[in-house]
Amino acid sequence: MKNKLSGIIIDDDEDLLEVTSMFLELKGIAVKGTGYNGCDADRLYQQTHPDFVLLDMKMPDYDGAYAIKKIKAYDPNAKIFVLTGYIDYPFEKDKVEQIFPKPYDIKKLVAEIMQAC
Amino acid sequence: MLKKSSFLKELIQNTVESVLDEHSILAITDATGNIIYANKKFCDLSKYSIEELLGNNHRILKSGYHDNSFYENMWDTISNGKTWHGDIKNKAKDGTFYWLKTTIMPIFNNSKKISHYIAIRTDITEIIEIREKLIKAERLSVIGELSAQLSHDMRNPLAIIENANDILRLKLEGKLDEESKKVLKYSDNAIRRLSHQIENVLDFVRSNPLKIQLSDINEIIYLGINTLNIPNKIKINVDNKSLEIQCDPFQLEIAFKNLIQNSIQAIEKGSIDINYVELQNEIIIEFVDSGPGIPEDIIGKIFDPLFTTKQKGTGLGLTSCKNIVEQHGGKIFVKNNPTTFTIILPKNIPSQFGYKINT
Numbered sequence: 109m110k111n112k113l114s115g116i117i118i119d120d121d122e123d124l125l126e127v128t129s130m131f132l133e134l135k136g137i138a139v140k141g142t143g144y145n146g147c148d149a150d151r152l153y154q155q156t157h158p159d160f161v162l163l164d165m166k167m168p169d170y171d172g173a174y175a176i177k178k179i180k181a182y183d184p185n186a187k188i189f190v191l192t193g194y195i196d197y198p199f200e201k202d203k204v205e206q207i208f209p210k211p212y213d214i215k216k217l218v219a220e221i222m223q224a225c
Numbered sequence: 226m227l228k229k230s231s232f233l234k235e236l237i238q239n240t241v242e243s244v245l246d247e248h249s250i251l252a253i254t255d256a257t258g259n260i261i262y263a264n265k266k267f268c269d270l271s272k273y274s275i276e277e278l279l280g281n282n283h284r285i286l287k288s289g290y291h292d293n294s295f296y297e298n299m300w301d302t303i304s305n306g307k308t309w310h311g312d313i314k315n316k317a318k319d320g321t322f323y324w325l326k327t328t329i330m331p332i333f334n335n336s337k338k339i340s341h342y343i344a345i346r347t348d349i350t351e352i353i354e355i356r357e358k359l360i361k362a363e364r365l366s367v368i369g370e371l372s373a374q375l376s377h378d379m380r381n382p383l384a385i386i387e388n389a390n391d392i393l394r395l396k397l398e399g400k401l402d403e404e405s406k407k408v409l410k411y412s413d414n415a416i417r418r419l420s421h422q423i424e425n426v427l428d429f430v431r432s433n434p435l436k437i438q439l440s441d442i443n444e445i446i447y448l449g450i451n452t453l454n455i456p457n458k459i460k461i462n463v464d465n466k467s468l469e470i471q472c473d474p475f476q477l478e479i480a481f482k483n484l485i486q487n488s489i490q491a492i493e494k495g496s497i498d499i500n501y502v503e504l505q506n507e508i509i510i511e512f513v514d515s516g517p518g519i520p521e522d523i524i525g526k527i528f529d530p531l532f533t534t535k536q537k538g539t540g541l542g543l544t545s546c547k548n549i550v551e552q553h554g555g556k557i558f559v560k561n562n563p564t565t566f567t568i569i570l571p572k573n574i575p576s577q578f579g580y581k582i583n584t
Contacts (some may be wrong), residue, residue, distance in 0.1 A: 193380035
């Protein structure tokens with residue numbers, strides 16, 4: 109059997125990070141790390157090699173667009189799900205699995221993750 | 226002052242009236258305000274004939290825009306022998322309004338009593354309208370920025386509440402009584418309502434250039450319908466034919482959705498018919514509902530931003546709709562019996578309205 113599904117979550121809103129991790133854990137998904145900006149995302153990805161990334165877009169210093177560039181350069185097969193309040197935020201939309209506008213239905217998000225990974 | 230030469234005097238006497246007639250309204254009233262002279266421009270602007278104006282009181286042109294103190298102040302000034310200046314909004318015979326920059330001067334008889342008033346007025350309707358538009362646009366842009374920021378800021382907390390509800394449901398599975406389940410449901414509904422309002426605000430403030438592509442109107446209508454919650458008591462009938470035009474399908478979907486949503490809320494039960502026809506250069510789309518119609522006193526305001534009669538409304542839905550249609554170079558209007566919203570869209574959007582993307 110395949111190992112437990114694992115992911116990292118990147119968002120500058122700490123409470124949102126917390127509840128999202130909690131829900132994933134309840135659904136049997138391992139959260140290997142959480143971070144607050146695009147730089148964290150890149151570092152955590154290379155350290156933990158997760159099955160997927162949940163990525164916020166608008167974050168201080170290094171945004172989600174930066175993370176997509178870095179992670180995809182490191183691993184072209186990385187599976188990234190964007191969770192954002194800014195639908196019009198410029199980033200490479202063709203490089204990500206799916207975009208979820210906030211507030212999103214987390215049950216649907218988990219279902220999509222399970223299907224993609 | 227320079228002394229006028231006889232040549233100048235003659236020139237002024239002979240020509241000043243015709244220049245005035247071209248430029249301004251010229252009117253003379255008696256001391257009580259009854260019109261005894263009106264030039265052609267007066268008739269043109271007020272849409273009254275000279276016979277209708279003469280002998281009538283100037284009051285017939287009152288627009289109702291100014292309050293009584295405005296007119297009292299004017300009468301106080303001129304009846305005290307002084308000249309009055311001001312901008313007045315008047316109503317023409319056909320009910321349309323026009324603005325006049327006005328100067329009224331009293332004329333005295335030999336016994337130094339006021340015998341007449343002479344008024345010169347210049348049509349400034351266009352300037353006033355532009356000014357009003359600019360003020361409105363400026364205010365809206367500030368409101369727009371503020372509400373966009375607020376809306377974005379609300380999204381994370383909303384996501385947290387929604388996720389927290391789902392966690393509680395998972396953790397307490399099987400332990401929740403019916404009432405607690407209901408409470409969580411209320412919370413979910415509230416989140417949905419807020420999200421909907423946020424979308425409304427953001428649809429309104431987003432002024433993205435259109436992304437024009439060849440799209441099927443039928444498909445756009447169905448995409449819009451599918452994202453809405455249609456109550457069982459309402460039946461939506463759509464013309465089932467393909468009709469392709471150059472447009473921004475995502476923007477039009479928002480516009481159609483807003484119209485359908487508006488009808489759903491207006492009729493509670495009944496039907497909504499969506500029909501469209503193709504003409505040579507444009508297409509006409511009609512949204513007809515079986516509701517009671519729109520009260521006549523508000524029908525002129527329903528496309529105004531922030532105008533709403535609904536407790537849960539933002540007053541932005543129909544405004545967004547109108548903006549989107551106009552961005553496409555089209556028009557939208559509404560009439561009663563039956564309630565019908567009509568959209569006219571050009572088949573090929575003039576290039577200044579957007580840019581094309583390759584599909």
